[in-house]
Amino acid sequence: KNQVEQSPQSLIILEGKNCTLQCNYTVSPFSNLRWYKQDTGRGPVSLTIMTFSENTKSNGRYTATLDADTKQSSLHITASQLSDSASYICVVSHTNAGKSTFGDGTTLTVKP
Amino acid sequence: KAGVTQTPRYLIKTRGQQVTLSCSPISGHRSVSWYQQTPGQGLQFLFEYFSETQRNKGNFPGRFSGRQFSNSRSEMNVSTLELGDSALYLCASSLVPTTDGYTFGSGTRLTVV
Numbered sequence: 001k002n003q004v005e006q007s008p009q010s011l012i013i014l015e016g017k018n019c020t021l022q023c024n025y026t027v028s029p030f031s032n033l034r035w036y037k038q039d040t041g042r043g044p045v046s047l048t049i050m051t052f053s054e055n056t057k058s059n060g061r062y063t064a065t066l067d068a069d070t071k072q073s074s075l076h077i078t079a080s081q082l083s084d085s086a087s088y089i090c091v092v093s094h095t096n097a098g099k100s101t102f103g104d105g106t107t108l109t110v111k112p
Numbered sequence: 113k114a115g116v117t118q119t120p121r122y123l124i125k126t127r128g129q130q131v132t133l134s135c136s137p138i139s140g141h142r143s144v145s146w147y148q149q150t151p152g153q154g155l156q157f158l159f160e161y162f163s164e165t166q167r168n169k170g171n172f173p174g175r176f177s178g179r180q181f182s183n184s185r186s187e188m189n190v191s192t193l194e195l196g197d198s199a200l201y202l203c204a205s206s207l208v209p210t211t212d213g214y215t216f217g218s219g220t221r222l223t224v225v
Binding site: 036041042043044045046089099100102103104105 | 168
């Protein structure tokens with residue numbers, strides 16, 4: 001069964017600190033992996049998208065890594081800001097078009 | 113260009129009623145998918161439409177249905193509402209059914225009382 005597991009479930013950090021969120025998947029065959037940021041009560045917004053051949057992608061203070069051999073991805077947030085408080089969702093797409101598996105997300109809280 | 117537009121933003125219904133939610137995709141996008149997100153839960157896939165045809169369907173009861181119009185706008189209908197249907201309903205659009213990513217709307221917050 002295709003699965004996407006995210007850890008930790010929730011995380012609290014102080015403003016200015018760095019953090020790393022994890023995503024492990026069993027989806028196969030694999031097409032791409034995306035990280036989304038979802039503010040409370042809003043729709044998810046795409047942060048990064050990586051294909052099988054890419055192992056790192058940055059978007060400002062967000063850097064995603066991908067190890068397709070171990071089927072693991074991480075999202076690293078540098079110098080966190082209060083506005084980074086949100087849910088971060090990992091989505092892995094199958095090679096079969098239109099099929100994606102969503103992780104349950106990691107809820108990040110950044111405190112002053 | 114305008115993003116994905118979902119209406120209404122908020123909705124309160126009573127048990128047993130039915131509801132219709134609307135999604136206007138980004139101009140030129142022909143694929144629309146719907147998701148349910150309950151408090152503390154991940155996104156659950158409902159269905160996906162492309163060129164007015166349902167391509168994929170998630171594991172939801174038949175009370176949940178949808179359709180897509182020739183202009184790619186999509187509607188989702190839930191009949192005989194239950195308290196457990198209270199959720200944020202999200203719509204996402206893409207040019208074609210693709211694994212390259214899609215753009216989400218802000219969602220419709222449905223509360224069933």
